Amino acid sequence: QLDRGCALHTAARDGLSSVSSQDVPAERPRAVFHTSESDPAKHTEQHEGRLYNIPLEEVKAVFPHGLPHRFQQQIQTFNEARVMVRKPALELLAYLKGSNFAHPAVRYVIYGERGTGKTMTLCHVVHYCSRQGWLVLHIPDAHLWVKNCKELLQSSYNKNRLDQPLQASVWLKNFKASNERFLQEIKTQKKYMWGKRESTEEGRPLREVVEQGLARVRSASDAVGVVLREIKQQSHRGSFRLLVAVDGVNALWGRTTLRKEDKSPVSPEELTLVHNLRKMVRNDWTGGAIVTTLSQTGSLFKPSSAYTPQELLGKEGFDALDPFVPIPVPNYSPREFESCYGYYLERKWLQHEKAHTEDGKAELQFLSGSNPRQLDRLAGPL
């Protein structure tokens, strides 16, 4: 039986206990839009619109990849990671808390217009699951696997498929960094041959498969396939819960910009990574959940006004993901906008003297249309 405690480093756990207790009296009281509740399991509607802090060690442990680039820059500038608690995330967390893990995995698709906070909602859910001790399979952006690939090798396992050693090894490295504990405890159930001489015996911890993939980069994509397969087969036993978090899931069923050596286009099912991930996103396994995000920003050959699941997934993708629970993510509500604006003011991000006035605030709200990304971009130079 696996230990169901926190999957975190002990240092992070000590930091946690001090944060959840009373503020040190020497500090001034934090403003209305902050909350000292840094455990996502305890977030309720009263925390809606407020920002909660994730300690920096936890950020490095839980999110080696997966946070948007601008958010990472913000963490570095402000020296803290603050995530806003919003309605779609609370809804998802409620569903996850009440779900029955004996039933097949439920698929949740987070969709919304550009820059409304879908990736951040996904990160909130990933943080909750890692706090609860789940095994988190986080693919930061599936679009990176279907475009700009420098090396495409023919797969040794199946002649028709193509391998992507670079992307696979990068993902394996990050996966290892975030899920050390599980890799030690899950054992392989079959013997796997890597080429003529190397093999992994039955009953060895999964960590060896990952290390094999990192050491022999040529077989990295096969290592990823093995990891996914083992995890899927063992999740129904109930010793651990599995969360499959995929950002930009519409990349799995679209077109790619990659070409084979004879200049013929590659379709997604010919890539090993995409093929294995599609098997993972099917709901034929129990003991966990699948949370995905649609994304138009990195997508290929899709118009920029498309944001609904029907438009972005296409017929094939929609049929493969059907049935799913759709979760729309809207722009900021007035309360959330106030809270974001107040946070920028407090952290001295809005330096322009006119930005502190009512006029400046009204102008920011109008120009950004309460869209989180536009607000972030506008507040940058101000």
Added chain:
Amino acid sequence: RIMPVRWSRYNPSYLEPEVKKESYQKPLEELTEEEREQMELKAVRPIKAAPPTLSSSVFSDPMISKFTNMMMKSGNKVLARSLMSQTLETIKRKQLEKYHKAPENEKVTIECNPYVIFHQALKNCQPIIGLSNITKGGKTYQVPVPLTDNRKRFLAMKWLITECREHKHRRTMMPEKLSQELLLAFNNEGPVIKKKHVLHKMAEANRAYAHFRWW
């Protein structure tokens, strides 16, 4: 028949557009006699088209827009403006990182507002006296000459941009180069300030020819 466009010649009866929000929010009673006459005139006369640089936003700054126009190449104002906003953001990030890492007593000295840094840096780069070529008796002399405010501002901005474009590594991005130059100029260091000092020294060295100037 000429269509009234900004760069064509307007009929003298066309009036300039009024952009400030405050002038429209005053109630009727508070206006003086002249302002009432002005309002009635505006109701009858046609108005010129507003230039693209004129904005009613509270965040607009004429110096920043002049600088953006000077950075623009082949009319690509979108790119120039995005570079300018990225520069301001980079300056702010660098200063905020320094601010958060500094001890309490030094925090007051660190300036985080990118606009203040920009204006101060430009002021520090402006030369006080310039040189002009005057030909007398077949020979050209470099004569020290006073500069107008506009010319000083233009020279400061021109030097900053040329320094960034030419004397830096090819692969660095413009926001990075510009933010570095502006921060150095803010602290009175850097190649642009050096250029200004060299100009001053040349003017001081050529003092003897100052009487060649006739204006």
